[in-house]
């Protein structure tokens with residue numbers, strides 16, 4: 001069934017703003033689609049017009065501006081942000097929050113702004129940006145306005161943004177030499193897990209190591225992300241020591257107003273707030289705030305050799321569901337032109353219209369990785385990618401991996417190591433692993449595990465799969 005009526009791919013922001021003014025609540029901006037496609041499939045949202053801004057040049061920049069603020073463009077993805085040297089050094093809580101979102105292929109499409117707009121109190125980047133005191137630039141045909149991140153949210157999945165507005169920029173002051181910040185998350189597992197609770201802490205210390213300012217933000221413990229003012233006040237004006245840390249952790253837990261839900265009880269969440277605030281402040285005290293965030297060069301992105309996804313020029317493109325505008329793209333090195341796929345996901349276009357059944361429908365909501373393909377060089381989940389996003393793009397599926405009738409070394413290693421049982425998950429694993437080896441020819445075991453963390457297998461188990469990737473790396 002068609003998920004939308006018309007899909008516009010715009011090549012500049014003015015067109016996006018014009019379409020928002022024209023269609024208002026009937027329209028939605030399409031960024032990475034990792035929330036929106038799931039919402040469309042569940043009918044939680046039913047916009048008829050989608051406005052894809054992913055091909056507009058210049059929207060995916062992270063920069064330190066002349067105003068001494070860090071600016072995050074609306075198309076900056078979690079993968080980009082986590083690996084940004086600027087964010088790792090001067091906005092570490094945000095880089096950490098992005099690193100803990102989902103899994104690599106999801107981070108390649110999911111954006112910080114999409115995360116902010118979805119407005120779930122469990123979303124990782126909101127907590128980090130609340131502690132960094134970010135402001136959002138909202139743009140519409142009526143003009144621009146800026147809103148502090150504290151004022152942007154009005155409730156669970158509710159914001160002050162009007163239907164004709166979009167987020168055009170996120171800005172905040174970088175951490176200075178005497179400020180330290182950290183982000184911590186507790187999920188039910190380490191990857192692909194929405195936070196049970198998350199915490200971001202930013203502390204400013206004077207030359208005597210006394211706290212002059214503290215900001216503690218708490219996620220998933222109230223309808224919106226909240227600060228813990230009593231805990232912040234308890235730290236101010238005193239040295240950061242074990243007693244103060246324990247007191248601040250206790251007071252932060254008092255600020256939490258969590259509910260019981262499937263991920264955790266209110267009691268558990270309250271206890272966790274205290275534990276996470278304590279751990280964060282201790283990390284700041286000892287000056288070791290990295291907490292598992294890999295250095296930019298060691299961070300797995302599954303981009304291979306890709307530096308930036310290509311942008312489109314020229315007039316905007318409309319693909320109507322049921323219309324005859326073809327989706328023209330390169331699939332496994334061949335030009336193709338597909339009609340009748342305008343209202344589908346890329347996964348269904350590949351399988352139903354092109355007969356490429358290697359990419360599998362496992363969960364169709366981003367959880368299993370069985371649909372992993374390469375879109376413009378990056379590992380991507382085809383089930384969360386709209387088919388019209390493929391227009392003008394290059395896609396590689398598992399069918400296109402072998403060259404001159406020679407299997408890719410990863411495919412061969414999966415056979416040699418018996419890393420396959422029913423085989424349903426295998427194309428997804430192979431596509432993730434092959435992209436990893438393009439990016440890091442000699443990955444560590446930890447990097448292999450990260451690269452495959454978004455791929456689930458219900459039968460073979462993971463040891464043989466990891467071993468196969470190690471073997472393929474050895475042979476390369």
Ligand SMILES: Cc1cc2nc3c(=O)[nH]c(=O)nc-3n(C[C@H](O)[C@H](O)[C@H](O)COP(=O)(O)OP(=O)(O)OC[C@H]3O[C@@H](n4cnc5c(N)ncnc54)[C@H](O)[C@@H]3O)c2cc1C
Nearest residue numbers: 031032033034035036102110111114115117123124167366
């Ligand atoms: C399997 C899975 C695991 C996940 N794990 C996590 C996790 O661990 N932590 C976490 O925080 N999130 C997680 N998410 C949620 C999701 O990946 C993020 O919220 C993502 O950042 C959304 O960004 P996007 O670019 O995909 O947004 P989209 O899905 O494209 O859009 C999301 C919403 O934002 C709107 N929007 C996007 N850009 C703009 C703009 N510039 N202006 C106005 N409106 C805009 C869209 O219209 C839509 O309503 C997960 C999702 C899935 C499917």
Ligand code: FES
Nearest residue numbers: 362363364369383
């Ligand atoms: S992640 Fe796409 S089918 Fe499961």
Ligand code: FES
Nearest residue numbers: 421422423457458
């Ligand atoms: S081999 Fe059967 S799901 Fe992985």
